[in-house]
Amino acid sequence: MVDNKTNLNKATNQNFQLIFPKIPTEATIKGSEILTLNIHGTVVPSMTLANTEMDWQGGKFPMAIAPVTFEPWYTNFEVDADFQNWYKLYKWISFINNNKDRYDRAPSEYWVDASLLLIDNFDKPVLRMSIANIFPTMLGEITLSYREGEQNVQSSVSFAYTRFELEEIGVSS
């Protein structure tokens, strides 16, 4: 059915909600909640379809030549007073490889799926972005200083994943 109504409203960059599953190094979902509690920003990754140009009778024609690739998923967070969210991400990476006595694992042991809900201005979910098979590949630095006590400690994490899928789950009304 054609929707004749037009949506003139604009999204703001606060219109998201990140949902994290139980991570492999935690026994319960409670251990993951500290990760989402202090997240203050995330970047929906770009996706790129590789293409090439073919010459044909004096013209040029673009065509796809390879699978779509997804950039890493970056998330920024404030470190809690017990450093627990930063520590849990460290444990997750060390669970995969600690360069000491653990050098590899089967991907199914450290992969999880995450969701990013994109919501409208009144918190109604409109799109669900399902990110498949994520695992952390970079835990950002944290800067400690006796001279900059007025700022909270910030850090970041980037995840590798196989793909993300977008699903429409509602429209404004």
Next chain:
Amino acid sequence: MTNHYYFEVMRRTIIQFLDMFDSIKIARYDADTGKLIKYVSVPLTFSPKMKYWWWNEKIDPVTGKKKIDIILPHIAVVLSGIELAQDRLVNKHAKVRSERMADELLYKRFKNPVPYNFNFEVKIATEYMIDATQIIEQILPFFDPTAFIRVTIPELNIDHKENPDDFGAYPMDLKVVYEGSSQESSVDIGEDEYRTIVWTLTFKVEGYLFKPNMEEKIIKTALINYYTHEHGQWATVPTIETTTTGISAEKWPITTSSDDLSGAIYDDSIKLWYKYERRGN
């Protein structure tokens, strides 16, 4: 600008903004025991400057004279200015169909609304500090730093959808941004006066204003020509659906009827029907 038009957009924006501060209550506590005595509703007014407060007229029991005093606590809202929001401008030529006329030959359309910021001051006047903190604490947490109000404009069919064929637009979500606050309280107080604490909260409502509706004839006929290349595999790719069983009318963008297949060629090597036209002769 010869014809009058008025969609009450400003008025509706003001009303919805005021609605955010409606129904705020404060609690009164017993001075000795600290127990809750009652809840008091805080009156809310939209007022020009210098007439913020409700004035209460009563007879002084001692002198018998008419006495005028202000009611505290009180919230007064002032629209202090409107400015064009150039950073929110979008395609000024885009139009939205708002209504289909009864004869079905005309549409009413309006152009993309023009973004304007409405600057408001919310004045909170109280006699006691605890009244002010109670009121402010019930307002500020909702602005982080923005909240939204929703405005409908039935004249343009900007409202909720009631049936599947509705034209127009969904209700407008207007962002309300908290910009800051200041506080002042009287220091020099005369013998017949009392202290008044006034908090001023400033907000910006990211609103819109509309140009008038215009009528446009509907497009009844579209003349479309598809031109594809005569030779090579590129001849068919842009317009023809792949099928191995034949051409269905729904999948055939060039024709409107499955009978119109003259000139169509089936290329078995790529399992594709295709058809082309040549420009001119």
